[in-house]
Amino acid sequence: MNSMVIEVLTPRYAMAWYPWAVQYFFMIAISYSALMLTVPGLLLGKQRFLPLAKIALLVSVSCTLVGPVALLADLHQPLRFWHFYTNITPWSWMSIGSLLLPLYLMLVVAYAWLAWRPAMQEQAQGEGWMARLSGWIALGQWHAPRWLLVLAGLGALVFSFGIMLYTGAEVAVLQSRPLWHTEWLPVMFVITGLIAAAGLVLLLNRLMTGNDEDVNRQGLTVIFVGMILAAVVAALWLAEGITGYSPSVQQAFASIKNSPQWTAAAVWGLLAGIALALSAAVVLKKQVWLGGAWLVGLLALHVGWTFRWMVLMEVQTVAKNTAGYYQYALEAGSYGFMGIIGTFGLWLAVLLIIDILVPWKKGMQVRAH
Amino acid sequence: MDTMRRALLGQMTKLTVGAALVPLSSIASAGINDQPPRREGDPAKRYQPPRREGDPAKRYAMLIDLRACIGCQACTVSCHIENEVPLGSFRTIVSQYEVEHEDSGDIATFMLPRLCNHCDSPPCVPVCPVQATFQREDGIVVVDNDVCVGCGYCVQACPYDARFINEHTQTADKCTFCAHRLDVGLLPACVESCVGGARIIGDIRDPNSQISQMIDEHSKELMVLKPEQGTSPHVFYLGMDDRFISRPDAKPALWDVRDPQGEEMGYEFHGH
Ligand code: SF4
Numbered sequence: 073m074n075s076m077v078i079e080v081l082t083p084r085y086a087m088a089w090y091p092w093a094v095q096y097f098f099m100i101a102i103s104y105s106a107l108m109l110t111v112p113g114l115l116l117g118k119q120r121f122l123p124l125a126k127i128a129l130l131v132s133v134s135c136t137l138v139g140p141v142a143l144l145a146d147l148h149q150p151l152r153f154w155h156f157y158t159n160i161t162p163w164s165w166m167s168i169g170s171l172l173l174p175l176y177l178m179l180v181v182a183y184a185w186l187a188w189r190p191a192m193q194e195q196a197q198g199e200g201w202m203a204r205l206s207g208w209i210a211l212g213q214w215h216a217p218r219w220l221l222v223l224a225g226l227g228a229l230v231f232s233f234g235i236m237l238y239t240g241a242e243v244a245v246l247q248s249r250p251l252w253h254t255e256w257l258p259v260m261f262v263i264t265g266l267i268a269a270a271g272l273v274l275l276l277n278r279l280m281t282g283n284d285e286d287v288n289r290q291g292l293t294v295i296f297v298g299m300i301l302a303a304v305v306a307a308l309w310l311a312e313g314i315t316g317y318s319p320s321v322q323q324a325f326a327s328i329k330n331s332p333q334w335t336a337a338a339v340w341g342l343l344a345g346i347a348l349a350l351s352a353a354v355v356l357k358k359q360v361w362l363g364g365a366w367l368v369g370l371l372a373l374h375v376g377w378t379f380r381w382m383v384l385m386e387v388q389t390v391a392k393n394t395a396g397y398y399q400y401a402l403e404a405g406s407y408g409f410m411g412i413i414g415t416f417g418l419w420l421a422v423l424l425i426i427d428i429l430v431p432w433k434k435g436m437q438v439r440a441h
Numbered sequence: 442m443d444t445m446r447r448a449l450l451g452q453m454t455k456l457t458v459g460a461a462l463v464p465l466s467s468i469a470s471a472g473i474n475d476q477p478p479r480r481e482g483d484p485a486k487r488y489q490p491p492r493r494e495g496d497p498a499k500r501y502a503m504l505i506d507l508r509a510c511i512g513c514q515a516c517t518v519s520c521h522i523e524n525e526v527p528l529g530s531f532r533t534i535v536s537q538y539e540v541e542h543e544d545s546g547d548i549a550t551f552m553l554p555r556l557c558n559h560c561d562s563p564p565c566v567p568v569c570p571v572q573a574t575f576q577r578e579d580g581i582v583v584v585d586n587d588v589c590v591g592c593g594y595c596v597q598a599c600p601y602d603a604r605f606i607n608e609h610t611q612t613a614d615k616c617t618f619c620a621h622r623l624d625v626g627l628l629p630a631c632v633e634s635c636v637g638g639a640r641i642i643g644d645i646r647d648p649n650s651q652i653s654q655m656i657d658e659h660s661k662e663l664m665v666l667k668p669e670q671g672t673s674p675h676v677f678y679l680g681m682d683d684r685f686i687s688r689p690d691a692k693p694a695l696w697d698v699r700d701p702q703g704e705e706m707g708y709e710f711h712g713h
C-alpha cells in the first residue's frame with residue numbers, strides 16, 4: 073500500500089548542546105593536535121622542527137586554557153560543576169572526561185612552563201616589573217633537568233590520548249543519533265583537529281614570528297596528509313554504508329536528500345575539503361607561494377571548525393522521533409553567536425597575555441622567504 | 442523505508458514486547474526463539490547502573506490503546522498543568538498524522554501519544570555523568586533535579602526525544618509516570634484526563650492488574666517504538682501501525698504559527 077503521510081503538528085525541540093560545545097570540541101582538538109606537533113622539536117630534540125614546536129606549544133597552551141571555559145558554559149548549571157567530582161561515574165564517558173581534563177590541563181601547563189622557563193629566568197635577570205614577574209613565574213633560578221620536561225611532555229601526551237578517546241566516544245556511543253553512532257567519528261575528530269591545529273600554527277607563523285619557511289612547509293605537509301587521511305576515512309565510512317547496513321550513512325543520505333540546508337552543507341564541505349587539499353599541495357610544490365601558506369591555514373581552520381559545527385549542531389536538527397528537521401537559527405545571545413565570539417575573544421586575550429609575559433620565541437631563527 | 446525492512450521491524454517490535462515480559466508471562470516462549478539476532482542494540486550489552494528507590498515488587502508500564510485515542514491532546518494539557526512544564530516543551534504529546542492513500546486519495550488520521558517509555562535498558566541513564574538520572578526499582582526513570590548539572594547528555598541519548606532541558610529549572614526534565622501521584626495511589630494526570638480511556642497504567646508484575654490482563658489478551662498485537670534501539674520500552678501500543686514505530690516517513694506540516702510580522706504565535710508566543 074502506497075501512502076503519503078503528513079505530520080500535522082510537529083513540536084520543535086530545543087537544542088540540548090549549544091554552540092559552546094562546538095567551541096569546546098574545536099579548542100580541545102586543536103590543543104591535543106598542537107601538542108603532537110611539539111613532539112619532534114621539543115621532545116625528540118630535532119632542531120629542524122623547533123620553530124614549529126614553539127608555535128605549536130603556544131597554540132596548544134592557549135587552547136587548553138580556553139577550551140574548558142567553553143565546556144563549562146555549555147552546562148545549564150555551570151555552578152554545579154563540582155557535582156562531577158562528588159558523584160564520579162566511571163561508566164559515563166562525560167564523567168571520565170571530567171577527570172581527565174583537569175589533569176591534562178595541568179600537564180600541558182607544566183610542560184609549557186618547563187619549556188619556557190629558561191627564557192623566563194633570563195628575563196628575570198633584568199630590571200623592572202617584567203623581570204620581577206618573570207622571576208615569580210619561573211619560581212626561582214634553580215635548574216630544571218631536561219628529563220622533567222620530557223616527563224611532563226610524555227604525561228601530557230598520554231592524557232591527550234585520553235582526551236581524544238573520550239571526546240570521540242562521548243558522541244559516538246549515542247545510538248539514538250545514527251549520524252554520530254559510528255566508530256569513524258572519533259577518528260575524524262582527531263584528523264580534522266590536526267588539520268585545524270596546523271592551520272592555526274601557519275596563521276600565527278605569519279602573524280607573530282615572521283613567516284618561517286620550514287614551519288610553513290611542515291604545516292602544509294600536515295594539512296595535506298591530514299586531508300588524504302580524512303578522505304580515506306570518509307571513503308571507509310561510505311563503503312560501510314554501501315556494502316552493508318550503516319544507519320549512520322543511511323541517515324546522512326536521507327538528510328541530504330530531504331533538507332536543502334543539508335544539501336548545501338554537504339556540497340560546501342566537499343568543495344572546501346577539495347580546495348584545502350589542492351591548495352596545500354600546490355603551495356608546497358610552488359616554492360614562491362610558500363609565503364602564502366597562512367591562507368591555506370585559514371581554510372584549514374574553517375574546515376576543522378565547520379566539521380564540528382555540522383556534526384554537533386546540524387545533527388541535532390534531525391528529529392529523532394518525529395518528521396522533518398528542526399530549524400536552528402543562531403541566536404544573538406550568550407547561547408548563540410556571543411558564545412562563539414566570546415570564546416574566540418577569550419582565546420585571543422590568553423594568547424596576547426602569554427605573548428607579553430613569555431619570551432616564547434627565544435632562540436628561534438626565522439628563515440623567511 | 443522499504444517494505445522488507447518494515448516487515449522485519451514489525452516482526453521485531455512484536456517480539457520485543459514479548460521479550461520485555463519474559464519473567465512474568467505465560468505467553469512468552471512462543472516467538473522468542475525466532476527472534477532475529479540484534480547486533481549492537483542488544484540491551485544486555487548496555488551497562489546499567491543499579492536501580493534505586495521505588496518498590497522492587499512492582500514494575501510500572503503503560504499500555505496505550507490507539508483505537509481509543511481521538512487525538513484531543515487532553516493528556517498533553519493536563520500533563521502540562523500537573524507538572525508545570527514550560528510552554529513549548531512536552532513530557533507527552535500526541536503526534537497526529539494524516540495518511541493519504543496514493544491511488545484512491547482516501548484520507549485517514551492516525552494518533553500517536555508519545556511519552557517517556559520507561560525503558561528497561563534506558564540509554565539515557567548510564568550516560569549521566571553525575572548519576573542524577575536513574576531508574577527506580579519499579580522501573581520508572583526519573584531525574585534528581587538537585588544533582589543534575591544540565592549537561593544535556595541524557596537528552597541526546599534518548600532515542601525518543603522524551604527529554605528536554607526545562608527552561609525554568611535548567612535541568613533535565615521528562616515524564617515520570619507521575620510518580621508523585623502513583624506513590625500516593627493516584628493515577629497520572631494524562632491517564633486521569635484521557636477522554637477515551639486509551640492510557641492504561643499499572644503494575645505488570647501483578648497478574649491481576651488491568652494492564653497485565655490486557656497484555657495477556659493482546660500479546661500478539663502489542664508493539665513498542667523503535668525496537669531496533671534495544672531499549673526495551675515499557676509503553677506498549679495496541680492498534681499500532683508498522684509505519685510509525687520508527688521515525689515516520691512523513692512531511693511536517695506545521696511547526697509553529699507566525700503572525701504576518703513573522704512573530705511567533707500559538708503555543709510558543711512570547712512572554713512565557
Ligand atoms: S524513553 Fe528516553 S528518557 Fe525515557 S527511559 Fe527511554 S531512553 Fe530514557
Ligand code: SF4
Nearest residue numbers: 569589590592593595
Ligand atoms: S542533563 Fe542532568 S540528568 Fe541529564 S545527563 Fe546531564 S546531569 Fe544527568
Ligand code: SF4
Nearest residue numbers: 520616618619629631
Ligand atoms: S505520566 Fe504524568 S508526566 Fe508522564 S505524560 Fe502522563 S501526566 Fe505527563
